[in-house]
Structures are given as structure tokens and as C-alpha cells.
Amino acid sequence: MVGTVQADRHQNTVHVVPEAGQKIARSVQDLNTVADAWHSLATTDLDSVTLEKDRIVGHxxxxxxxxxxxxxxxVLQQMRQNGWRRLAITSPTAGCGKSTVAVNLALSLRRQAEVRTVLLDCDLRRPSLARMLGIDGGMNLGACLRGDQEFAATARRIGPNLALAANREPALDAGEVFGGRYLPLALAAVDETFAPDVMIFDTPPMLLTHDLMSFAGHVDCVLLVAGAEMTTVKEIDLCERELATQTNVMGVVLNKCQHIGDGYGYDAYE
Known part of the structure; x- marks a missing residue:
């Protein structure tokens, strides 16, 4: 029996208390299981030419x-102080550079060796993260969030401590995915299997679809990215008020990045 030995001096007896030892054993086993899960993910390399073109510098x-x-x-200080682990990044409208911020933040976190980070491209209608990182392949986060595919089957590991799950093609049923019953189960499965310290969700612009408000209740906090000389104070105030009804607003980032890749737009939204 694994346990702690305690002596009773008055009765000259010895008691074995197994709980402490067993908890330690389980903790080590859990750590090994998580490490195995990360190690099993398919790996991918970053394309330096693509990163430079898309102004990705976080690496x-x-x-x-x-x-x-x-x-x-x-971000780490605030999340640790509040016990938060799930961070959504959004913007009031398209073109503010929220995806650029999400990728750069994730790659910066990757350089923190003790921090496990998962980056999810939850802008299902206009996915961009795989393209921005120069990653080819059949990633399909939408299938994972629908319950049709396990996270490990669609994710790619970048280095030892960053996992990316994205989409190569737009998902026409994004609204149904975000409002579906399986979504919280899929996120809980990622938590359980990979135990990430931080999960970053690149989410759709708030004022163009209802997707984020369907999703906001599943995250701990939101970072709002405003575009310099394009986002109005009224838009920021509106987004902050709406977000505050479902989650915590971590802050507002004023982003001066003007580059959005060809073909990226939200004109089709109604």
C-alpha cells in the first residue's frame, strides 16, 4: 500500500494513511497522460515567408x-489572478486585425516553456489562421465542435507547447455549431485531455453576426481589438456592454495593423 506512516506515541501504534500517497501517484499519472496527449499531436512547421507577409512576429x-x-x-497576470483560462479575441467589425493579435499572442505564449496554449480558429465563417501561419492540411475544427471528430484528429502542434485547431474552408452552419449542445462538451474534452493553461479563441466580429454572443458564455474573458481610425467609441461601448452580460471584458487593444489578406471580408453577412 502506498501511504504515509504516522506514529501514535501514546498507544505505541503505527497507522498508514494511504490518501496522500495515492493523490501524489494520481497526479504524476495525470501529468504523464497529458504529456502523452501533447506528444501524440501531429506537428507542423511555420512558414517564415508567410509569417512575414502577414505581419506575424510573435515567434x-x-x-x-x-x-x-x-x-x-x-494577459497571463490577469488570467492567473482571476483563475481564468479561456480567452476570446474579437473586434467590433472586420478589418481590425483581431486574428493577427490572436496569432501573435499565441506565438508569444509559445516562448513561455511552462505555459501550454491552445489556439482555436472559431471564426468559422471566415477562417484565416491556417492561411496566416502557412499551414496546409485537412484541419477541420468545425467537425470537432460538432462532435464529428476528436480534437487530436484536427489539431496541429507547433513546438512542444502550442496546439492549433483551425479550418481551411468556411463553415456554413456556424450559427448552429455555436448554439449546439455538443460545443461545451468538445471544449471540456480539450480541457480534460490536454490541460491547457490558456485557450485562445479567435472569434467573429461582434457587430456582424450573432456567433460571438452565442459563444461568449463558454469563455472566461474577452479581449476587444479596435482598429485605429476605423473603430468608433460608440462601437466599443456597445460591444463592451453586450459582452458584460455574459462574460468578463479583459480590455481593449488599439491595433494599427492595416493588413488583411486578400479575400478576407464579411460583405456576405446579413
Whole structure:
């Protein structure tokens, strides 16, 4: 029996208390199981040419990455203080650079060796993360969130501690996916199997669809990305008020990035 030995000096007896030892054993076993799950994910490399074209710098040290490292520090501090692990990143409208912020923050977190990060492209109608990172392949996060595929089958591991799950094609049933009964189960399965310290969700612009408001109750906090000289104070106030009814607003990022890849747009939304 695994346990702790305690002596009773008055009765000259010895008692074995198994609970403490068994808890330690289970903890080690859980850590090994999580490590195995991460190790089993298919790996992918980043394309440096694509990263540069899309202004992705979070994988670098110093230079332009400094701003995202500062964001990383503040995000981690606030999430740890509040016991938060799920962070959604959104914007009032298209073109504010929310996906660029999400990718750069995730890659900056990747350079924190002790932090396990999962990045999910939940902008199902206009997926962009796989393209921005130069990753080919049949990733289909939508199938995972519908319950048709396990997370491990669609995710790719970038280095030892960052997992990405994205979509190569738009999902026409995004509204049904976000409002579906399986969505919380899928997210809970990722939590249970991979035990990420931070989950980042790149989500649709708030004022163009109802998708984020269907999803907001599943995250702990939201970071709102505003585009310089394009997002109005009225739009920011409206988004903050609506988000506050379902989750915590971590803050607003003023983003001056003007580059959005060809073909990216929300004109088809009604």
C-alpha cells in the first residue's frame, strides 16, 4: 500500500494513511497522460515567408514582438489572478486585425516553456489562421465542435507547447455549431485531455453576426481589438456592454495593423 506512516506515541501504534500517497501517484499519472496527449499531436512547421507577409512576429524575441510580449505578460497576470483560462479575441467589425493579435499572442505564449496554449480558429465563417501561419492540411475544427471528430484528429502542434485547431474552408452552419449542445462538451474534452493553461479563441466580429454572443458564455474573458481610425467609441461601448452580460471584458487593444489578406471580408453577412 502506498501511504504515509504516522506514529501514535501514546498507544505505541503505527497507522498508514494511504490518501496522500495515492493523490501524489494520481497526479504524476495525470501529468504523464497529458504529456502523452501533447506528444501524440501531429506537428507542423511555420512558414517564415508567410509569417512575414502577414505581419506575424510573435515567434521572435525583441523588435516588433516586444509589444506582444508585453500583452502576454499582462494577459497571463490577469488570467492567473482571476483563475481564468479561456480567452476570446474579437473586434467590433472586420478589418481590425483581431486574428493577427490572436496569432501573435499565441506565438508569444509559445516562448513561455511552462505555459501550454491552445489556439482555436472559431471564426468559422471566415477562417484565416491556417492561411496566416502557412499551414496546409485537412484541419477541420468545425467537425470537432460538432462532435464529428476528436480534437487530436484536427489539431496541429507547433513546438512542444502550442496546439492549433483551425479550418481551411468556411463553415456554413456556424450559427448552429455555436448554439449546439455538443460545443461545451468538445471544449471540456480539450480541457480534460490536454490541460491547457490558456485557450485562445479567435472569434467573429461582434457587430456582424450573432456567433460571438452565442459563444461568449463558454469563455472566461474577452479581449476587444479596435482598429485605429476605423473603430468608433460608440462601437466599443456597445460591444463592451453586450459582452458584460455574459462574460468578463479583459480590455481593449488599439491595433494599427492595416493588413488583411486578400479575400478576407464579411460583405456576405446579413
Amino acid at each position: 521572435l524575441s525583441g523588435g516588433e514582438a516586444h509589444h506582444f510580449d508585453m500583452m502576454r505578460t499582462r
